[in-house]
Amino acid sequence: MKINFKMEKSKKKAEMSSTMLVTVILLVISFGILILVISRLNFNAQSEYDTCHLSVIERGSLFDFFNLKEAAPLSCKTKKICVRGDELIDKEKCDEFENVKSVDYANVKSNDQVEKLISEEMITCWRMMGEGRLSLYSDVSADYGIGDVSSNCVICSRIAFNEKTLEKKGVDLKDINVLNYMITHKIPGQNMSYYSYLSGDSPAKISVKDNLIIPVKNETGGIENISINLKDIQIEEANAADEVAILYMQISTPTKMEALGNVGKLVGLGAGGAFVVKGPIGVIKSLPTIRKCVINPYCIGTVVLAATILVTAQQINAELNRGVVAGYCGDVSVGENARNGCSVVRTVRYDVQDIRQYCSVIESIP
Amino acid sequence: MQNRGIKMNKRGEGVNLLGEDVVKMIISIIGIAILFFLVYLIYQSATQNRRLEQAERTLEGITSTINSMEEVEIKSYSIESPKDWNIVYFQLDEASPSKCFGKDCLCICEEDSVEECNRGACSSFNNIIFNLGDNKKISLEDAPLEIIIDKNKNKIIITQNE
Numbered sequence: 001m002k003i004n005f006k007m008e009k010s011k012k013k014a015e016m017s018s019t020m021l022v023t024v025i026l027l028v029i030s031f032g033i034l035i036l037v038i039s040r041l042n043f044n045a046q047s048e049y050d051t052c053h054l055s056v057i058e059r060g061s062l063f064d065f066f067n068l069k070e071a072a073p074l075s076c077k078t079k080k081i082c083v084r085g086d087e088l089i090d091k092e093k094c095d096e097f098e099n100v101k102s103v104d105y106a107n108v109k110s111n112d113q114v115e116k117l118i119s120e121e122m123i124t125c126w127r128m129m130g131e132g133r134l135s136l137y138s139d140v141s142a143d144y145g146i147g148d149v150s151s152n153c154v155i156c157s158r159i160a161f162n163e164k165t166l167e168k169k170g171v172d173l174k175d176i177n178v179l180n181y182m183i184t185h186k187i188p189g190q191n192m193s194y195y196s197y198l199s200g201d202s203p204a205k206i207s208v209k210d211n212l213i214i215p216v217k218n219e220t221g222g223i224e225n226i227s228i229n230l231k232d233i234q235i236e237e238a239n240a241a242d243e244v245a246i247l248y249m250q251i252s253t254p255t256k257m258e259a260l261g262n263v264g265k266l267v268g269l270g271a272g273g274a275f276v277v278k279g280p281i282g283v284i285k286s287l288p289t290i291r292k293c294v295i296n297p298y299c300i301g302t303v304v305l306a307a308t309i310l311v312t313a314q315q316i317n318a319e320l321n322r323g324v325v326a327g328y329c330g331d332v333s334v335g336e337n338a339r340n341g342c343s344v345v346r347t348v349r350y351d352v353q354d355i356r357q358y359c360s361v362i363e364s365i366p
Numbered sequence: 367m368q369n370r371g372i373k374m375n376k377r378g379e380g381v382n383l384l385g386e387d388v389v390k391m392i393i394s395i396i397g398i399a400i401l402f403f404l405v406y407l408i409y410q411s412a413t414q415n416r417r418l419e420q421a422e423r424t425l426e427g428i429t430s431t432i433n434s435m436e437e438v439e440i441k442s443y444s445i446e447s448p449k450d451w452n453i454v455y456f457q458l459d460e461a462s463p464s465k466c467f468g469k470d471c472l473c474i475c476e477e478d479s480v481e482e483c484n485r486g487a488c489s490s491f492n493n494i495i496f497n498l499g500d501n502k503k504i505s506l507e508d509a510p511l512e513i514i515i516d517k518n519k520n521k522i523i524i525t526q527n528e
Contacts, residue, residue, distance in 0.1 A: 018387070018390070019390070022390070022394045025394075025398070026394075026397060026398070026401070029398070029401045029405075030401065032405075033401065033404060033405060033408065036405075036408055037408065072412065073412050073413055073415070073416035074416070075416070078446075098430075098434050099430035099431070099433065099434045100427070100430060101426075155446065350444070351444070352444045352445075352510050352511055352512040352527075355446075355510050356510055359510065361447075361449055362446040362447050362449075362509070362510055363416075363447070364446070364447075365416070365419050365420050365423055365447075366420065366423040366424055366427060366446050366447065
């Protein structure tokens, strides 16, 4: 009798533990699904900035496991801004946004105001996308050594200029110098300059070399170094009144890939390097070596980053100074599955050829 | 004592392998599988919604551009997304998505079929004939890309700018 009673009691205990375990597991999974569903609903009218930022945080918090980040798509719409001279009547529009809905108009009277606008758009874009500290993309195939590492982008803003009305107000787009404005002006309401904010606590760490050596994977799977002489690189400059895009780009690789780490060391960035440099708006004309590198999936991340940082740091073509490149290279995720990568916010001419130099996928909503 | 279906452990306690415990385990596994399936459906829906919104915005842009063009004009248009979808044209007398039944139809959808384009973005046009090349579609596999819109009265040729 005693033995039977003991058996019954133990059996009941075992039943309770397994039932409870299953219940707990089911509850946790259900809760997770509920959170996902609720986050999809937009209860209040939120600004587009908040909507995008929330979606960035949501995605950045998800595990980097079997493209799970795709379950939280980015809700980021491209802002369209038409910069025109400040007139009381005869307010003109920008040809680029003819018949386009939801265009914001910036009425300006001076170069300073244009520089301020571009600076603020860059800061807003950088903040909205997580300041480069969140890994927003997962490339499962690249993680496991198959497929490409791609650069993913969000176009935060498109800025077009109504040259005619700007000229009337004495605004000369050729004299715009955004980097200088960022160094000499504080962010409204804060005690630091735009430059300090973007470059982190310490000044930008850029070491400029004439010869850049980029590791490239060849057909046999070995690593060979391609040498690029920066003095040979030519830049196709944009016209002063060309439409400009503020672009956020992120390339990340798992820590077992050395490509970006090598470039980081080469350019003196080391780990966790932030940078702000002057960047020409135009596209870098491909040299044969760069072209070879661009079509090599192992190399795309390194050449995009290296070309962006080093060429712009060289100030090879300093005529048009609207271009600024800011970024952060280092750990781009929180948690155990650390990834090495680079996040960059930059101005670029809004042109398919130029954008394709930096982006293989655009995730923003046009 | 009969031990059918009951395995005894070292302490002499019994585990019923054939009865209730197994049924509970099977039900739990089915439940978890259903939940994983729901997660997959949400994932699909979330990704699809974003791509659809991108398609709608892009099509809106193309339509606005066409409507603002002169009777005879050539313009270029930059397409950012959605990558890997297609611009598809359905003629007036063909089977077409329900959104533009009875009219010429320009769509951006995942595949060039009526069923897929019912889930995509479509815009109807009156008395306009589109020419998208021999395949009657333009793939956005290489997006971002540029298209050339060549308008000649009521005929519009859209080609990808290589």
